[in-house]
Amino acid sequence: MTKNQKLANHKTRWYWMRLIATVVIAVIFSAAHAQEKTIEGVIKGKDGEPVVAASISVKDTKIGTATDAEGKFRLTLPASLEKPVLVVSALNFQTAEVRLGAGQQTVELALDRKEKSMDEIIVTGYTNQKKGNVTGSVGVVSGKQLMDVASPNVSNLLQGKVAGVEVVNASGRPGSTPAITIRGRSTINSTTAPLWVVDGAIMSTEPVLNPADIESMSVLKDASSAALYGSRAANGVIVVTTKMAKGADRSDFSVSGKLGVTQFSMGKFKLMNSGQIYDYWKSFANQNAIPAYFNESLKQRNTNWLDIGSQNALTQDYNLSYSGVSGRAKIYSGINFYDEGGTVKGYKYNRVSGRLNVDYKLTNKLTFKPKIAVSFAKTDSTEHSIYDMYRNMPWDLPYDSAGRPVNARASGVTWYGRDLNNYLYDLQWNFTRGQTLSINSSADFQYDFNEHFSFKSTNNITYRADNGLGYIDPRSNAGLADIGRISNTAGRATSRFTNQMLTYKTDIGEHSISALAAYEYNDYTYNTNISTGKGIVPGVTVLNGAATPIAASGNITQYAFRSYLFNAAYSYSNRYSLQGSVRSDGSSRFSKKYGTFYSIGGAWNVHNESFFNVAAINYLRVRANYGGTGNTPSDYYGYYDLFGLSTQYNGSPSAFPTALGNKTLSWEKTYSTDAGVEIGLFDRLNLTVDLYRRNTSDLVYAVALPSVSGYVQQLQNIGAVVNKGIEATLSYAIIKSSKVQWNLDVTIGSNKNHVTELYKGQSQLNGNQVYKEGYDINTWYLPVWAGVNPDNGNPQWEVADASGNKTLTGTYSAATLQAGAAATPKYFGGINTNVSWAGLSLRVNTAFRKGSMIYYSDRETFDADGAYPTYNSMVLKSGWSRWTPENHNATHPLAYYGGNNNSNKPSTRYLEDGSFFRIRNITLGYSLPAYVVQKLKSKNIQANISFDNLLTLTKFSGLDPETIAYPQPKRIMFGLSIGF
Amino acid sequence: MTFHSINKLATIGAMLLMMGCSKLDRKPFDALTPEDFNTSQGSLQAVTNGNYARLKTMALGWHRVMEFPSDNVSLSGTTTSHLFYLYNYQRIPNNSFATSFWSNSYQVIVSNSKIIESVPEGTSKENDQLLGENYFLRAYLHFTLVNVFGRPYSQGADNLGVPIKLDGDPNNQPARSKVGEVYNAVLADLDKAESLMTVFKSNIYASREAAWALKARVYLYMENNQKAIEYAEKVINSGRFSLLPTSQFGQYPTFKPESNSETILAIKFIPDADHPSNGIGNIGSLYSVINGSGYGEMYASKPYLDLVRRFPADVRNKFIEPDYKTGSSVIWAMYVNENYQYVNVPVTKAGDDYKITATGETLDKETNINGAYDYYIVLAGGLRKKVIIEKEMNLRNGYPKFFITKCSRQEGQPQLWSPIVARLGEMYLIRAEAYAKLGDDAKAIADVNVIRARAGVPDYGLYDASALPAGKTALDLVLEERQLELAWEGHRKFDVYRNKRDMDRRYPGTHLSGNSPISLIKWNDAFIVEFIPQSQMLSQPNLVQNP
Structure with a gap:
């Protein structure tokens, strides 16, 4: 980055800080000092306990405050307001209104506790349903629950919060997105990612969203809730609703800022230092094979490459939002600036995003709901090489005596590491940059014909433009031959979505009926170009400055869906609910375009039955449903025989048969059954338990064809897999006095998976895993490590004959591949707890996973018994030991220069327990008391300090059992938020 | 709400519906369907080009399976890459290079067959030429496959070879044929190729002469020495090719193939487009670092250095550049x-x-x-x-960097090289070997001397058939010359084992590191033949694995 750019970056940051500060100060001091009167009061529960943080607003004004730890509040009103009406609302209490008499200056109010409401509205995508009518399994996370770990991505924040939703973080690199699997993997070649729906529009991929803009997220897990999304719903659906102003005639600003530091997190992992690697070499059994340069003076050269490549970095996250209601219009607007530096040096991520949501009631019947969200993310990378940080030798010195990076490839330089790569040398000049512009815009409207019929139109265009620049300097090793290179990449994704829906609802006595019918169309185009030029003057970053164009490529890919959907729900007397839906989906990816998906579900609110009268049970409902969803193959053109054109011979056009089409290709079909119980006990305990079974058939399977067929594979609908599991969500109010509230939430999901049918019953390799009938879909398939031969320190593996008899071998290629443990966790979830007392709050969120076996492939190179002598090695984990003539009972073979009989080749030796328990976040917050807040003319002021990834318990020998190579950082953040 | 505004609403609704009413078909932009083709020469040319292009894609694996098990190379470090197991004879059944070589070869073979099935002979000279090129490629790939995955013909024509695939039907998945049967199929295809190809386009496309050259090699491997001589001579006497003069021979790889009078057939790589990522994935990359381009981890072996350095004037020394x-x-x-x-x-x-x-x-x-x-x-x-x-x-892991540059520097680009399928120099050596086996030492040595003299070996270094060096037969000298001349062109491994000789790997290199290295390989060892790729064994149950 140049100095100017740095300056510009600084300027932008300062600009934002100043803007926020100005707004805050202006609002605080601009309040007029007109003639005023003061009202004081106290709000209690019916039990006499004070109600903390109850919100008090004055009807038809913008005046409001909140109660303090003793339930007290104080309001200043203009004297002109003679008989003001106070609206009092608080969590878990029913909202109340009091009209004050003229001159009344004190008020005391007792609030009714809210029953665990079955009237709560659950967003299920096309419909909003009362909780008491929902027949499917829907996990709801509120916007508030999301906001804990500092992350620009919503998906990161879901970990541990919804039962059955497994979130595995892929990398600790800022801005990286995790993998989400809902209720187990049910596909081989297609995506396992859930479908994302934002404000009614189906997204082509995980959307770019500012977590602070989110009102709620619903995770649709079973057929009854998801089948309305048909052919794309088999992996579950995540429905996001963004914020909108609530209430009447209000105006709320909120400013918040978080600033903190991240730290590279090593876990238990340790690399050898100079002396340790020296001693390791000394232990090699074939000392005569060691090159002559090896001598004790090497111990003087001690470079800690992990120290060189890692750092403490800054994270900043600022939000400014406004929501207001006035007359016919409601508005929500949010701006976010997020900036995070990598804990591996040289990587910066930042994003500016803004959103504007408007509801405008043109007439009593017609409402326009335009929305637009724009975000611009930038990455700037001169990232240090993680691979080399783990493997470069401590004996190699990265800098010369003048402090300049050494060119390990230059003639005459002594360099011991096998890759001759001092990555710091090329990093002096070379970099990559990326920019992503995302625009998500909706032009929605709703027309209510009468109280029964409405027409809803949802129309969305989502556009994403990715631009990348790769710069290779003429001075760097990579750029010498070409005299430097510049590469530009551009990708543009456009997704268009439209849904025209007619809804009907009516209540006739105790019967309540609702229905919808809709037409939907969605298409997607991705357009990409890459161009590269060579021959540049150092510093030039555009292709016009390159002497010769050397490569250009580009492509367009497209798909489209057209769908018709119908849903009807019926409920009787708040006791019985019945619901069914049908969707017909047409897809461009098949020769036979259309398929139909349906579901049916019912629920029974037992607690509403007259015969049921158990005081301890607040509510009890059971529900069950059955239905089908689909998963569309990742391949857009699977039914065509294709001749690929992306090659040339001698610069002339070339075509080669690349794909064997399948005219009968169709969706993967998942038929699932779900049964759930929801129960509320003692006003304290809420428990939801779901049992499910998901049968997926017609797996789209890239059947490996023998090459004599002329093809590598063909997509076929062959194979089946079953997922069955149990999920539980428990929330328990440990203490719920008005002063102190302590809640505990636990989510846990357990999923069992096995493949029931494969092409011709044949097992199919998938890297180090296998698809095999009767086995988990993520089953490891490796030679079984039989430890070290105590007699000679050599490695041993199992040989299994057809009848399962096992013998040992010392020859790697003779070892039998065996299906064993799986990467699928046995169970996973989160434990979250929340304590608040007198303005103080403490929140602890954790996530855990048990029984997932992970293959730690990096150990093939840095725990290799000498096979890679000129790579650094990891220090043996406690409990591990190496065979020596004295220690015959060892985990690790005798080391040789060059390795011991392929001991480092893939085997169960490197399979490790990836279970973990992680404290994802601890947030300690303090809300200023109401009287102080009001003095500052604000509605609320909260300060907090939070810690991310403070502690991880795991047996894994590496850095992070989730991300493996780039660990998730530890982080401490200081935050302040003000509402006014 | 007035009637008027309902109208407006209807109009908007209709517009939105229109947006959704386009057709549901989507076709790829970077591929064609069979309907897009006809049998015109243009598309026939494009698909034939596609077959050559695929040979480029697979060149790396193709080169490595043939060259790395030889005694021309010396690796300076252990590596995660499966090239290691080609090099050190510690075979693994899922070797990625062997797999890529098998898989791509058969894909090209099927593409060849599709053209052969769909284009009738005799429509035009140009179409026949293209048909002939496809017959040639199909023969060449079967021939190379049978030598990598089967034992040498000379060790038994009844040993298991490879599947013979002569049609475009994806459902016909033949089992392995015997080595002899594969050779017969290769010769049959070459007969067709020879008769159909009458247009010589240039040496980057198959030609009748290339078919003769390959026949000469096939017959040599079959020890049908008369035929080998016959076809080698057809090429030599065709007048189409000439040995590069001594003064230019040292720059052999730097010419673009069409400007190289000696090359009979090369798979052409063009600058820039076929040198992506600074040439890091190209064949020469492992052999040298040139201007920062290349890994430079595998060097000329000590035995090869000893051989080539006997005469400093031997220009073949120029293919090795000490760092x-x-x-x-x-x-x-x-x-x-x-x-x-x-x-x-x-x-x-x-x-x-x-x-x-x-x-x-x-x-x-x-x-x-x-x-x-x-x-x-x-x-x-x-x-x-x-x-x-x-x-x-400069050293790497203690190994002096004797960079090999015989696969680099085409047209001045560091790791650009067009792999040679056949060149005239080999024809002389084929004839020499055949004569030596027929007992005609004089003719054998005469051909060896042509090659030696051209390489710049001084007169006193040429051989005299009547006074062979002590302890050496004419065949020994031919094989030695083949190693010298054809190193890093993929011949050495086959030359050693088909002549039932052993490979002596007792020289510096990481093939000797680790516990239980293999240093001396007997011609009848099981492991001189690659395993049939594991993925093929799984997807094609009628395949039988090599011992």
Whole structure:
């Protein structure tokens, strides 16, 4: 980055800080000092306990405050307001209104506790349903629950919060997105990612969203809730609703800022230092094979490459939002600036995003709901090489005596590491940059014909433009031959979505009926170009400055869906609910375009039955449903025989048969059954338990064809897999006095998976895993490590004959591949707890996973018994030991220069327990008391300090059992938020 | 709401519906469907080009499975890449290069067959030429496959070879045929190729001469020596090719193939487009670092160095570029110790003598055939070792970097090279070997001498059929010359084992590191043949694995 750019970056940051500060100060001091009167009061529960943080607003004004730890509040009103009406609302209490008499200056109010409401509205995508009518399994996370770990991505924040939703973080690199699997993997070649729906529009991929803009997220897990999304719903659906102003005639600003530091997190992992690697070499059994340069003076050269490549970095996250209601219009607007530096040096991520949501009631019947969200993310990378940080030798010195990076490839330089790569040398000049512009815009409207019929139109265009620049300097090793290179990449994704829906609802006595019918169309185009030029003057970053164009490529890919959907729900007397839906989906990816998906579900609110009268049970409902969803193959053109054109011979056009089409290709079909119980006990305990079974058939399977067929594979609908599991969500109010509230939430999901049918019953390799009938879909398939031969320190593996008899071998290629443990966790979830007392709050969120076996492939190179002598090695984990003539009972073979009989080749030796328990976040917050807040003319002021990834318990020998190579950082953040 | 605004609403609704009413078909932009093709020459040419293009894609694996098991190469480090197991004979059944070689070969073979099935013969000279090219490629790939995955023909025509695939039907998945059957199929295809190809386009496309050249090689491998001579001579006498003169021979790989009079057929790589990512994935990348381009981890072997350095005037020395340490004036006397490691002893020149810098001891010297001296170091215990005198070199893991540049520098681009399928030099050596086997030493040695003289070997270094060097047969000399001449072009492994000779790998290189290395390979060892790729075994149950 140049100095100017740095300056510009600084300027932008300062600009934002100043803007926020100005707004805050202006609002605080601009309040007029007109003639005023003061009202004081106290709000209690019916039990006499004070109600903390109850919100008090004055009807038809913008005046409001909140109660303090003793339930007290104080309001200043203009004297002109003679008989003001106070609206009092608080969590878990029913909202109340009091009209004050003229001159009344004190008020005391007792609030009714809210029953665990079955009237709560659950967003299920096309419909909003009362909780008491929902027949499917829907996990709801509120916007508030999301906001804990500092992350620009919503998906990161879901970990541990919804039962059955497994979130595995892929990398600790800022801005990286995790993998989400809902209720187990049910596909081989297609995506396992859930479908994302934002404000009614189906997204082509995980959307770019500012977590602070989110009102709620619903995770649709079973057929009854998801089948309305048909052919794309088999992996579950995540429905996001963004914020909108609530209430009447209000105006709320909120400013918040978080600033903190991240730290590279090593876990238990340790690399050898100079002396340790020296001693390791000394232990090699074939000392005569060691090159002559090896001598004790090497111990003087001690470079800690992990120290060189890692750092403490800054994270900043600022939000400014406004929501207001006035007359016919409601508005929500949010701006976010997020900036995070990598804990591996040289990587910066930042994003500016803004959103504007408007509801405008043109007439009593017609409402326009335009929305637009724009975000611009930038990455700037001169990232240090993680691979080399783990493997470069401590004996190699990265800098010369003048402090300049050494060119390990230059003639005459002594360099011991096998890759001759001092990555710091090329990093002096070379970099990559990326920019992503995302625009998500909706032009929605709703027309209510009468109280029964409405027409809803949802129309969305989502556009994403990715631009990348790769710069290779003429001075760097990579750029010498070409005299430097510049590469530009551009990708543009456009997704268009439209849904025209007619809804009907009516209540006739105790019967309540609702229905919808809709037409939907969605298409997607991705357009990409890459161009590269060579021959540049150092510093030039555009292709016009390159002497010769050397490569250009580009492509367009497209798909489209057209769908018709119908849903009807019926409920009787708040006791019985019945619901069914049908969707017909047409897809461009098949020769036979259309398929139909349906579901049916019912629920029974037992607690509403007259015969049921158990005081301890607040509510009890059971529900069950059955239905089908689909998963569309990742391949857009699977039914065509294709001749690929992306090659040339001698610069002339070339075509080669690349794909064997399948005219009968169709969706993967998942038929699932779900049964759930929801129960509320003692006003304290809420428990939801779901049992499910998901049968997926017609797996789209890239059947490996023998090459004599002329093809590598063909997509076929062959194979089946079953997922069955149990999920539980428990929330328990440990203490719920008005002063102190302590809640505990636990989510846990357990999923069992096995493949029931494969092409011709044949097992199919998938890297180090296998698809095999009767086995988990993520089953490891490796030679079984039989430890070290105590007699000679050599490695041993199992040989299994057809009848399962096992013998040992010392020859790697003779070892039998065996299906064993799986990467699928046995169970996973989160434990979250929340304590608040007198303005103080403490929140602890954790996530855990048990029984997932992970293959730690990096150990093939840095725990290799000498096979890679000129790579650094990891220090043996406690409990591990190496065979020596004295220690015959060892985990690790005798080391040789060059390795011991392929001991480092893939085997169960490197399979490790990836279970973990992680404290994802601890947030300690303090809300200023109401009287102080009001003095500052604000509605609320909260300060907090939070810690991310403070502690991880795991047996894994590496850095992070989730991300493996780039660990998730530890982080401490200081935050302040003000509402006014 | 008025009637008027309902109208407006209806209009908007209709517009939105229209947006959704386009057709649901989507076709790829970077591929064609069979309906897009007809049998015009243009599309026939495009698909034939596609087959050559696929040979480019697979060139890396193709080169490695043939060259790395030879004694021309010396690897300087262990590696995660599966090339390691081609190099050190510790076979693995899922070797990615062997898999890629098998898989791509059969894909091209099927594409060849599709063209052969769909285009009738005799429509035009140009179409017949294209058909012939496809027959040629199908023959060449079957031939290479059977030599990598089957035992040499000379070790038994009844051994298991590879599947013979002569149609475009994806459902016909033949099992392995016998080696002899595969050779017969290869010859049948070459007959067709020979008769159909009448247009010589250039040496980057198959031609009748290329078919003859391949036939010569096939017959040589079958030890049908008369036929081998016949076809080698057809090529030699065609007048289409000429040996590069000595003055240009040292630049052999730098020419673009069409400008190289000696190349009979090469798979052409073009600058930039076929040198992506700075050429890091190209064949030469492992052999040298040129201008920062390449890994440079595999070097010329010590036995090869000894062979080629016998005559400093031999221009084949130019294909090896020692990587000297810049700024150093140190001279090394290099020898290989009993652990097969290089030992580099700094020496000082004094007239014709070299003194060991540390001890002042003078190296023994003996006059050699060139009238210069060979130098010897006397080690403790009286052991006497011949040394290489070299300027101080850069090392990797203790291995001096004798970069191989025979697969680099085409048209000045570091790792650009068009792999050679056949060249005229080989034809002389085929004829020489066939004559030697027929007992005609004079003719055999005459051909060897053509190659040696062209390489710049001085007259006193040429052989005399009536006075062969002690202990050497004419065949020994032909095979030695084949190694010298055809190194890094993929011949050596086949040449050794088909002649039932053993491969001596007792020289520096990481094939000897680790526990239980393989240093001496017998011609009848099971592991000279690659495993049938595991993925193929799984997807094609009628395949039988090699022992």
